[in-house]
Amino acid sequence: MRFRPAFWPTFLALPAFLVLLGLGAWQVERLYWKEGLIAERAVALAAPVAALPRSLDEARGMEFRHVTARGEFLHEREFLLGASNEGGTTGYHVITPLRLGDGALLLVDRGWIPGNLKSPETRAAGQLKGIVTIEGLLRLPAAGRPNWFVPDNRCDINYWFWIDISGMARCGGLEGVLPFTVDAGPAANPGGYPRAASAGPHCPMTICNMRSLGLPSPPGSPRSICSIIAAWRGAARSDAMTAYQDLEKRFRRLGAVQEAAGILQWDSAALMPPGGAGARADQLATLKLVCHETLTDRAVGDLLEGAAAQNDLDAWQRANLREMQRQWRHATAVPGALVEAASLAASECEQIWRKARPASDFAMVRPALQRVLDLTREIAAAKAAQLGKSPYEALMDQYEPDAATAEIDRLFGDLAGFLPGLIDQVLARQQAARRRSSRPGPSRSRSSAPSR
Numbered sequence: 001m002r003f004r005p006a007f008w009p010t011f012l013a014l015p016a017f018l019v020l021l022g023l024g025a026w027q028v029e030r031l032y033w034k035e036g037l038i039a040e041r042a043v044a045l046a047a048p049v050a051a052l053p054r055s056l057d058e059a060r061g062m063e064f065r066h067v068t069a070r071g072e073f074l075h076e077r078e079f080l081l082g083a084s085n086e087g088g089t090t091g092y093h094v095i096t097p098l099r100l101g102d103g104a105l106l107l108v109d110r111g112w113i114p115g116n117l118k119s120p121e122t123r124a125a126g127q128l129k130g131i132v133t134i135e136g137l138l139r140l141p142a143a144g145r146p147n148w149f150v151p152d153n154r155c156d157i158n159y160w161f162w163i164d165i166s167g168m169a170r171c172g173g174l175e176g177v178l179p180f181t182v183d184a185g186p187a188a189n190p191g192g193y194p195r196a197a198s199a200g201p202h203c204p205m206t207i208c209n210m211r212s213l214g215l216p217s218p219p220g221s222p223r224s225i226c227s228i229i230a231a232w233r234g235a236a237r238s239d240a241m242t243a244y245q246d247l248e249k250r251f252r253r254l255g256a257v258q259e260a261a262g263i264l265q266w267d268s269a270a271l272m273p274p275g276g277a278g279a280r281a282d283q284l285a286t287l288k289l290v291c292h293e294t295l296t297d298r299a300v301g302d303l304l305e306g307a308a309a310q311n312d313l314d315a316w317q318r319a320n321l322r323e324m325q326r327q328w329r330h331a332t333a334v335p336g337a338l339v340e341a342a343s344l345a346a347s348e349c350e351q352i353w354r355k356a357r358p359a360s361d362f363a364m365v366r367p368a369l370q371r372v373l374d375l376t377r378e379i380a381a382a383k384a385a386q387l388g389k390s391p392y393e394a395l396m397d398q399y400e401p402d403a404a405t406a407e408i409d410r411l412f413g414d415l416a417g418f419l420p421g422l423i424d425q426v427l428a429r430q431q432a433a434r435r436r437s438s439r440p441g442p443s444r445s446r447s448s449a450p451s452r
Contacts (some may be wrong), residue, residue, distance in 0.1 A: 008174035052106070056140075056179040067182060070133045071100040073108075075120060081160045082110055085144060091115045094194040095163065095181070098134065099176060105174055107165060107181045108134060111194035114305070123193045125388065136182040136196070141165050168287045192329070195301065243306030244313060247324055250303075254294050255438045261287040274351070281347035285340045293337045305330060326401060333386030333394075334379055342375040 049066045053059040071095050080092040098106045117123045120156040153160045155171035169177040184196040247373055261284055268280045294300075307313070307321050349368035356364040380391035387394050396403045 052100075052178075052182075053138070054104070054178070059138060059140060059180045062138050065138050065302075066135060066185075067138045068133065068135045069098060069100060069106055069182065070131065071098040071106070072131055073098055075127045077105075077174065079159050079160055079168050080118065080119070080174070081109070081163060092118060095160070096290075096398055097177070098132075103176060105169075107168065107263045108136065108179065109139075109181060109196075111182045111184060111196035113193045113195070114178070114309075115195055126193050134184055138186040139181045139183055141180060152213070174288070241302045242312075244310055244312060244317060244321065247300070247303050247307055247321070249293065250300065251324055254291055257287055257291055257294070261291070268347075269310055269350075276356075277347070277351045277368075281351075282345055284347060285343040288343045289336055290339045292331055292334070292336050296336070297326055300328055325359070326397075329386060330383060330398060332382045335382075338375065338382070342372070342379060345371045345375055398413075 013131075020054050028340055035347065049068050052067050052069045053062060077097050077306060078094040081095055083091060083093045091112055093112055093177060094110045096110050098108050100106060113123065120127060123214075128252065131150055142162060142164075150161050153162065153164055155167070157169075160168070162183060165177060165179060165181070169175070184194075264280060264284055264287070268277070272280060292440070304321070304325055313321065349372050351367065352368045354367045375389065376395070380395050383389075383394035384391040387397060390405060393403065393405055396408075430436075
């Protein structure tokens with residue numbers, strides 16, 4: 001029996017088939033377009049740091065290039081761009097004018113702040129003073145309102161739904177504003193905020209960044225479309241675990257890797273034959289780099305923000321969270337390459353010291369020790385800039401949180417006040433004890449037995 005398709009089902013199905021075919025072709029075209037766009041941005045992000053352009057024509061070929069600028073922030077003229085992070089926490093991106101050496105003004109997106117830090121007084125530590133050097137991604141301005149869903153910017157209450165350079169210049173009474181912006185890089189601010197996104201090859205801007213979607217709620221509105229999207233995106237994760245629980249899982253894994261590194265370190269000192277030193281140094285450096293990359297994963301920063309906003313944590317969990325935040329701040333201050341280099345240098349120095357010590361040959365170990373010292377100073381300087389402390393205090397903070405050099409000076413001053421006299425007393429008592437012990441004891445004379 002020969003198949004004969006029915007007329008009406010075929011008539012109704014054919015348009016649907018053609019529509020699906022067209023949608024498939026459109027998706028393939030979009031795929032090629034997206035891949036090309038990603039490739040262009042990857043090339044721009046991988047390019048070396050460039051000097052800041054001075055015109056829009058010059059900047060057109062430099063979007064997403066790393067650029068550097070030097071000047072002074074005008075914090076009193078900052079603009080607040082509505083935004084939320086991946087955890088759905090509403091807040092703002094802080095757009096601050098940077099006055100350059102020639103008097104021109106550059107609008108810099110310094111990063112995200114939660115809503116409760118809207119007032120500059122609540123984040124005074126992050127309001128950098130004086131001449132600063134920034135590095136970030138160059139961004140071209142939007143041609144206009146992103147789409148008709150986006151509300152009008154509110155100059156009167158300093159609430160911006162999208163970046164409008166000319167509008168911001170008029171609102172702030174600014175002249176000589178450059179026709180592009182810069183998204184500041186991940187260098188941290190004292191106090192932690194504003195918090196800039198790290199610039200990677202995947203362009204890690206959150207999906208609910210109002211700069212790309214233009215969907216924040218104006219002040220007082222119940223719930224924005226963006227917050228609904230963020231809540232929907234986080235629902236699958238929050239159903240399984242909260243931000244704090246996710247952090248616990250991550251730090252438990254981190255602790256296991258750190259314990260494995262500790263066992264390898266002990267083995268290299270106690271049991272490992274000298275011939276395995278090179279391979280063991282590579283293993284330890286790799287594990288330390290893995291730990292560093294785990295801590296500096298940008299998801300960890302978002303989870304820390306989400307956990308800090310939870311109101312269901314007990315005192316023990318709050319203490320854990322503070323320690324997680326401290327470790328994260330230390331890790332994000334130092335590039336991974338420096339962590340790896342410091343680990344390799346320390347392993348090499350230890351192996352040389354084991355040969356130099358029995359030979360009493362300090363000159364043998366001195367170059368390797370100098371290398372360790374130089375790298376430690378680099379780490380100290382990076383952490384000092386991140387934590388707002390002196391280099392020595394930044395290193396102490398790894399082991400004694402918030403310890404200050406003034407406190408250490410006081411403690412050593414107390415020791416210096418009584419130790420010399422105490423040492424003299426101890427030595428005198430020891431000498432007296434030795435003299436007593438060296439004296440011959442009373443001899444016991446033999447008495448003759450009484451005669452009977």
